[in-house]
Amino acid sequence: MTVKQKTRDGIPEKYKWHLYDIFANDDLWKEEYEYILTHLAELEAFQGKLTSGATISECFSLYNSLAQRMSLVIAYAHLKHHEDMSLPRYQSMKDQSVGCAVKLSGASAFIEPEIISADESVINAFVDAQPIYAHYIQNLLRSKAHVRSSEVEELLAHAGEIADASYNIFSMLESADMKFGTVTDEEGREVELTHGRFISFMESKDRTVRENVFKTFYRAFIAHKNTLASAYYGSVKSDIFFSRAWNYPSALEASLFDNNIPRSVCDSLIQEVNNHLPHLHKYMALRKKRLNVDELHMYDIYAPIVKDADTKIEYEEAKDTVLKALAPLGEEYCSVVKRGFDSGWIDVYESANKHTGAYSWDITFGVHPYVLLNFDNRIDDMFTLAHEMGHALHNYYTESTQPFIYAGYSIFAAEVASTVNETLLTNYLLKTLTDPDQRAYVINHYLEQFRTTLFRQTMFAEFEMKAHEMAERDEPLTVENLCGIYRELNERYYGKDMIIDNEIDYEWARIPHFYNAFYVYQYATGISAAQALSHKILTEGRPAVDAYLEFLKCGASVYPIDALKKAGVDMTTSKPVKSAMEIFVELVDKMEGLA
Numbered sequence: 001m002t003v004k005q006k007t008r009d010g011i012p013e014k015y016k017w018h019l020y021d022i023f024a025n026d027d028l029w030k031e032e033y034e035y036i037l038t039h040l041a042e043l044e045a046f047q048g049k050l051t052s053g054a055t056i057s058e059c060f061s062l063y064n065s066l067a068q069r070m071s072l073v074i075a076y077a078h079l080k081h082h083e084d085m086s087l088p089r090y091q092s093m094k095d096q097s098v099g100c101a102v103k104l105s106g107a108s109a110f111i112e113p114e115i116i117s118a119d120e121s122v123i124n125a126f127v128d129a130q131p132i133y134a135h136y137i138q139n140l141l142r143s144k145a146h147v148r149s150s151e152v153e154e155l156l157a158h159a160g161e162i163a164d165a166s167y168n169i170f171s172m173l174e175s176a177d178m179k180f181g182t183v184t185d186e187e188g189r190e191v192e193l194t195h196g197r198f199i200s201f202m203e204s205k206d207r208t209v210r211e212n213v214f215k216t217f218y219r220a221f222i223a224h225k226n227t228l229a230s231a232y233y234g235s236v237k238s239d240i241f242f243s244r245a246w247n248y249p250s251a252l253e254a255s256l257f258d259n260n261i262p263r264s265v266c267d268s269l270i271q272e273v274n275n276h277l278p279h280l281h282k283y284m285a286l287r288k289k290r291l292n293v294d295e296l297h298m299y300d301i302y303a304p305i306v307k308d309a310d311t312k313i314e315y316e317e318a319k320d321t322v323l324k325a326l327a328p329l330g331e332e333y334c335s336v337v338k339r340g341f342d343s344g345w346i347d348v349y350e351s352a353n354k355h356t357g358a359y360s361w362d363i364t365f366g367v368h369p370y371v372l373l374n375f376d377n378r379i380d381d382m383f384t385l386a387h388e389m390g391h392a393l394h395n396y397y398t399e400s401t402q403p404f405i406y407a408g409y410s411i412f413a414a415e416v417a418s419t420v421n422e423t424l425l426t427n428y429l430l431k432t433l434t435d436p437d438q439r440a441y442v443i444n445h446y447l448e449q450f451r452t453t454l455f456r457q458t459m460f461a462e463f464e465m466k467a468h469e470m471a472e473r474d475e476p477l478t479v480e481n482l483c484g485i486y487r488e489l490n491e492r493y494y495g496k497d498m499i500i501d502n503e504i505d506y507e508w509a510r511i512p513h514f515y516n517a518f519y520v521y522q523y524a525t526g527i528s529a530a531q532a533l534s535h536k537i538l539t540e541g542r543p544a545v546d547a548y549l550e551f552l553k554c555g556a557s558v559y560p561i562d563a564l565k566k567a568g569v570d571m572t573t574s575k576p577v578k579s580a581m582e583i584f585v586e587l588v589d590k591m592e593g594l595a
């Protein structure tokens with residue numbers, strides 16, 4: 001049976017975003033796009049001439065005005081395209097906007113290297129005249145110790161293209177060449193197994209289906225284990241090659257350098273999560289009890305342990321609940337959320353060929369944030385609304401406080417605001433809901449977020465650290481070595497109540513994020529910071545809220561660790577992770593009380 005999707009025309013205007021706030025029509029978009037293209041030559045004319053503070057100022061002023069215009073050209077074309085991805089007009093405007101951005105980045109590629117090699121007196125003259133650039137310049141100059149001669153840099157740039165091969169091999173193999181075969185679904189139908197279906201099958205209530213799908217899916221990876229291990233080893237070796245070429249003590253430190261994150265942040269995350277593993281074991285024991293199984297297997301880990309909360313929440317009610325839940329953030333914050341709800345920031349409902357999922361668009365400087373949803377009246381959709389509004393308000397505060405150069409923020413800080421909002425919503429729902437099934441649903445939603453974000457991503461980070469350290473000691477990353485690391489981690493993380501099925505030893509072979517090393521730990525630190533902040537907001541009130549708003553206003557004008565310090569959490573200590581863990585422990589107890 002196919003359920004016919006709504007057409008966009010059938011959706012009332014008040015549930016659609018106002019893209020005309022960016023450009024009133026496509027013609028004005030085109031004018032702006034052409035304006036940028038015709039001014040690229042002016043920018044290129046600065047090449048080789050950044051030898052005085054005044055010229056650097058002029059160059060930046062032109063570059064920033066073009067980049068800011070570019071961000072709106074990009075946003076309008078992409079958002080229009082996402083409304084209905086089958087329309088060729090917006091597909092082509094989107095491609096044009098990307099092409100234009102590539103040209104702009106090519107035309108401005110000389111700026112940073114010229115500044116890095118400029119005389120100190122020139123740089124000082126520029127910063128004296130334009131003090132707003134002080135952090136930007138300081139950040140740029142940090143990399144001086146890691147810049148090689150221009151000849152070596154050119155060679156390394158070419159090597160970078162070769163280094164992409166590992167990921168390309170992995171992704172072509174697992175998305176194009178590998179076939180997972182067919183499996184039998186809950187209704188006895190033969191269905192082709194795909195990546196997308198794998199996760200929904202893992203959430204199935206039918207245990208036989210879960211077990212068969214799990215074994216079938218991993219069989220395909222095991223059949224290609226040597227190729228997958230070689231591809232991954234290649235990726236690790238290239239991380240090490242570049243970290244050595246650019247004079248970093250290790251691949252981990254090379255990766256932390258970009259956001260100026262001290263190594264202690266990773267070390268204390270791993271240490272503190274390990275200290276609390278007995279509580280994850282307790283959660284697994286609870287899962288085993290609720291599923292009523294003799295043995296808990298890896299394919300039972302996503303299975304639902306609470307009744308479906310079939311409560312329907314209309315969008316209007318969800319907005320109302322989210323606003324009430326965010327009240328601890330103060331009137332001003334809530335008035336901005338309300339403005340977002342009422343003035344075309346959000347594209348609410350699903351329609352034919354609309355972009356799936358949910359997001360908050362990153363930069364629309366000078367306009368207002370945009371949020372895409374596919375709201376379907378589920379409790380999860382209300383959490384998504386709270387989450388995306390967290391991102392949107394982060395953008396709003398940053399973009400209304402900072403100049404364009406500091407718009408946006410690093411991934412290290414990115415998930416904090418969204419998670420704070422989700423935590424406040426959880427807190428509100430647990431205070432107001434009385435139905436035990438609904439309460440269990442909300443607690444479980446939250447516990448799963450802890451398991452998949454804080455525990456699982458930290459386990460991933462440990463895997464990446466061990467694999468890189470082995471390779472740095474010249475020990476080969478064979479299938480046996482990789483499976484050995486992975487098995488030990490699973491045994492330690494899940495504890496004695498979990499049967500560590502042999503297939504899971506090969507999970508490393510299917511995680512695309514491992515080709516972008518030392519990235520995932522930031523999800524774990526993000527959720528920890530958010531828990532610590534929500535706790536402060538709920539217990540300390542006004543002063544904690546004011547500090548939090550300062551954090552939202554920082555954008556990229558300070559390093560992410562310092563931005564979080566402004567809000568009152570010090571990620572170089574173990575305190576935030578500890579405080580997040582306390583919430584997890586409390587929720588496991590609450591859940592046990594409901595059993």
Ligand SMILES: [Zn+2]
Nearest residue numbers: 387391415418
């Ligand atoms: Zn998010």
